[in-house]
Amino acid sequence: MRAVLDTQIEFLKVVGPQRAALLQKELGLFTYRDLLQHYPFRYEDKSTFYTIRQLNEGMPNVQVKGYLRLFEMVGEGSKKRLVGHFKDETGEMELVWFKGIQWVLKKYQPGIEYIAFGKPNRFGTKVSMAHPELDVNSSKSKPNALEPVYPLTEKLKAKYIDSKTILSWQREALIQCYPSFEDFLPQDIRAQFGLIERKEAFRHIHFPQSAEWLQKAKFRLKFEELFLIQLKLLTQKLIRLEKFKGFVCSDTQLLHTFYNEHLPFELTNAQKRVIKEAYTDMKSGKQMNRLIQGDVGSGKTMVAFICILLAIGNGSQAALMAPTEILADQHLKGLLPLAEALGISIALLTGSTKTKERRKIHEGLVSGELKLIIGTHALLEDTVQFKQLGLAVIDEQHRFGVAQRAQLWKKNEQIPPHILVMTATPIPRTLAMTIYGDLEISVIDELPAGRKPIQTVHRYESSRLKVFQFLREEIEKGRQVYIVYPLIEESEKMDLKDLMDGYESISRAFPSVPLSIVHGKMKAEDKEFEMRRFVKGETKIMVATTVIEVGINVPNASIMLIENAERFGLSQLHQLRGRVGRGAEQSYCILMSSYKLSKDSRVRIETMVSTNDGFQVANTDMQLRGPGDLMGTQQSGIIDLRMADLVQDGKILEIARQAAQHVLDEDPHLTEARYLPLQNILKAMRGNQINWSRVS
Numbered sequence: 001m002r003a004v005l006d007t008q009i010e011f012l013k014v015v016g017p018q019r020a021a022l023l024q025k026e027l028g029l030f031t032y033r034d035l036l037q038h039y040p041f042r043y044e045d046k047s048t049f050y051t052i053r054q055l056n057e058g059m060p061n062v063q064v065k066g067y068l069r070l071f072e073m074v075g076e077g078s079k080k081r082l083v084g085h086f087k088d089e090t091g092e093m094e095l096v097w098f099k100g101i102q103w104v105l106k107k108y109q110p111g112i113e114y115i116a117f118g119k120p121n122r123f124g125t126k127v128s129m130a131h132p133e134l135d136v137n138s139s140k141s142k143p144n145a146l147e148p149v150y151p152l153t154e155k156l157k158a159k160y161i162d163s164k165t166i167l168s169w170q171r172e173a174l175i176q177c178y179p180s181f182e183d184f185l186p187q188d189i190r191a192q193f194g195l196i197e198r199k200e201a202f203r204h205i206h207f208p209q210s211a212e213w214l215q216k217a218k219f220r221l222k223f224e225e226l227f228l229i230q231l232k233l234l235t236q237k238l239i240r241l242e243k244f245k246g247f248v249c250s251d252t253q254l255l256h257t258f259y260n261e262h263l264p265f266e267l268t269n270a271q272k273r274v275i276k277e278a279y280t281d282m283k284s285g286k287q288m289n290r291l292i293q294g295d296v297g298s299g300k301t302m303v304a305f306i307c308i309l310l311a312i313g314n315g316s317q318a319a320l321m322a323p324t325e326i327l328a329d330q331h332l333k334g335l336l337p338l339a340e341a342l343g344i345s346i347a348l349l350t351g352s353t354k355t356k357e358r359r360k361i362h363e364g365l366v367s368g369e370l371k372l373i374i375g376t377h378a379l380l381e382d383t384v385q386f387k388q389l390g391l392a393v394i395d396e397q398h399r400f401g402v403a404q405r406a407q408l409w410k411k412n413e414q415i416p417p418h419i420l421v422m423t424a425t426p427i428p429r430t431l432a433m434t435i436y437g438d439l440e441i442s443v444i445d446e447l448p449a450g451r452k453p454i455q456t457v458h459r460y461e462s463s464r465l466k467v468f469q470f471l472r473e474e475i476e477k478g479r480q481v482y483i484v485y486p487l488i489e490e491s492e493k494m495d496l497k498d499l500m501d502g503y504e505s506i507s508r509a510f511p512s513v514p515l516s517i518v519h520g521k522m523k524a525e526d527k528e529f530e531m532r533r534f535v536k537g538e539t540k541i542m543v544a545t546t547v548i549e550v551g552i553n554v555p556n557a558s559i560m561l562i563e564n565a566e567r568f569g570l571s572q573l574h575q576l577r578g579r580v581g582r583g584a585e586q587s588y589c590i591l592m593s594s595y596k597l598s599k600d601s602r603v604r605i606e607t608m609v610s611t612n613d614g615f616q617v618a619n620t621d622m623q624l625r626g627p628g629d630l631m632g633t634q635q636s637g638i639i640d641l642r643m644a645d646l647v648q649d650g651k652i653l654e655i656a657r658q659a660a661q662h663v664l665d666e667d668p669h670l671t672e673a674r675y676l677p678l679q680n681i682l683k684a685m686r687g688n689q690i691n692w693s694r695v696s
């Protein structure tokens with residue numbers, strides 16, 4: 001069967017070499033399989049007929065049975081057009097063509113009964129349809145009730161290749177492949193999950209016998225797409241677990257000392273649960289690969305520190321990597337007293353660490369004397385070697401790539417370190433299961449007690465005086481304020497000017513209040529200096545761009561004012577908001593915007609105002625942007641799906657993952673005869689990505 005599906009499209013007689021070349025170039029279709037997997041993106045419902053009198057402006061595409069009376073050329077120059085007078089028992093309408101006139105004249109004859117299909121326009125009593133499809137109304141050519149519409153390109157259309165043409169090719173390809181079409185999903189799995197056979201799915205996706213069959217076909221094809229990805233991810237995980245030992249961290253003495261004597265607060269239940277989950281991994285003898293998702297302020301750092309203690313308490317070292325120097329520094333500051341109380345040696349390694357200090361750190365890590373290293377990307381350098389790295393924590397994982405995660409693995413030759421990645425950008429579960437499908441996932445879904453929910457409001461420019469007055473009052477009460485301006489690559493200069501203008505007007509509005517300013521164009525040390533002043537409380541207002549987005553912790557800051565909020569993405573807004581609400585005081589997030597808002601900006605702002613829940617924010621974000629954009633180009637390839645949609649098909653994904661798990665539980669290496677076809681497909685898949693052309 002491989003042979004038939006693998007046949008080049010040019011051998012499909014109805015297509016021929018010339019058009020095959022075009023299909024290749026325009027749509028990337030090479031084989032029968034490619035063609036069959038060129039799925040319709042929607043279907044025209046042709047189950048109902050309308051009469052001309054019923055037609056109205058604003059209707060979707062509809063079909064009408066009638067006689068083509070005559071053709072007529074009307075208009076001059078660019079207004080020149082072909083009009084076909086089309087009549088049924090209720091009236092008459094004009095079919096209009098501006099292009100392809102010769103072709104239309106050749107193809108359709110007046111005096112014949114046709115079914116016209118198109119979008120009706122009504123002008124007074126006059127009804128027309130531009131560029132309708134016409135079908136001869138004979139019982140033989142009775143159209144499908146649901147007619148597929150295929151993705152096409154302008155070049156193809158120019159060659160008169162339309163959805164009907166593609167459909168006729170699909171018919172031929174299907175006829176040839178159908179008899180030998182195999183199914184890689186065994187019968188019992190199909191039965192268990194209510195899946196139709198693969199060949200039936202292909203048949204009904206192109207030629208749906210009914211809406212119900214179409215549904216079944218879609219379900220099957222979505223399922224298999226998601227299933228294969230999950231099978232791949234779970235297999236990777238299995239292989240990793242089999243292959244990689246993990247440092248056994250079963251001694252909890254150090255952890256208990258800390259817990260009983262030094263823990264500065266009671267852990268939340270969610271923190272406790274996640275620590276237990278990590279502990280189970282870390283003592284298992286297998287390598288841990290765990291993602292901790294927790295909303296901003298949910299206390300991920302403490303969870304990480306306790307895992308670090310577990311690693312160190314069992315004789316190994318630990319590393320904590322953050323995306324920025326400021327953040328790494330803050331981690332150091334926060335953890336230093338705790339580490340000192342426990343007699344744990346700790347150091348900071350960043351790009352700006354002086355050579356002498358750096359050398360000392362390198363030595364300490366190699367000798368094993370230095371137990372905990374906190375740093376930035378600098379930790380990834382090859383010169384950084386460990387005696388025994390037991391655990392690597394990556395904070396704000398979304399700022400790093402998958403490759404960097406892998407780099408940390410290599411820090412230990414024998415046993416790779418346990419890996420804990422943390423992210424405060426909650427992503428919808430469906431997406432997490434795909435992007436991080438090879439990781440275990442823990443969720444901290446609870447904020448420390450006593451936090452007052454942040455109040456978020458939306459204000460227009462006209463309320464600026466009031467807003468500033470409010471800031472003044474809060475500052476008088478001793479609080480600190482962030483004022484954030486957008487800074488987007490393309491318009492950097494403009495934005496910088498906005499920021500500086502903003503800074504000017506803020507210094508005028510708050511003449512006696514000490515201000516800090518931080519933006520991406522400043523030298524690192526100047527940035528540091530300004531940040532520090534704010535952290536220490538010397539300055540009361542921090543005017544900044546989104547450089548402060550990640551991680552910064554100033555519990556005394558209680559107001560986040562975001563200028564031009566309409567220009568920020570939803571997850572960015574949420575991250576920024578997470579900078580406040582960290583202390584005991586009531587905190588506020590004020591979103592300033594202009595009056596003119598696009599529909600999406602409005603939804604973003606409304607979402608921010610209505611919820612503090614990061615997961616809800618993430619779901620809306622995914623609906624607005626689609627999963628690809630959400631993860632950035634770097635990772636979007638993974639979720640380049642043909643049929644399934646991570647926004648809509650979360651349920652199917654859950655089932656598909658279950659099914660994949662079920663298969664692997666039964667036969668981890670897919671060596672049973674019935675799973676061999678699956679094994680072959682997995683081999684053909686590269687990375688997380690499926691090379692669909694090889695999927696049979």
Ligand code: ADP
Pocket residue numbers: 265266267268271294295296297298299300301302424448449553555582
């Ligand atoms: P994030 O998850 O955003 O990284 P952090 O780890 O920075 O959050 O924690 C935010 C703040 O909450 C810190 O000041 C931290 O000390 C504090 N914190 C963490 N866990 C708790 C807790 N269980 N009870 C009270 N405060 C906590």
Ligand code: MG
Pocket residue numbers: 300301395424551
């Ligand atoms: Mg953090």
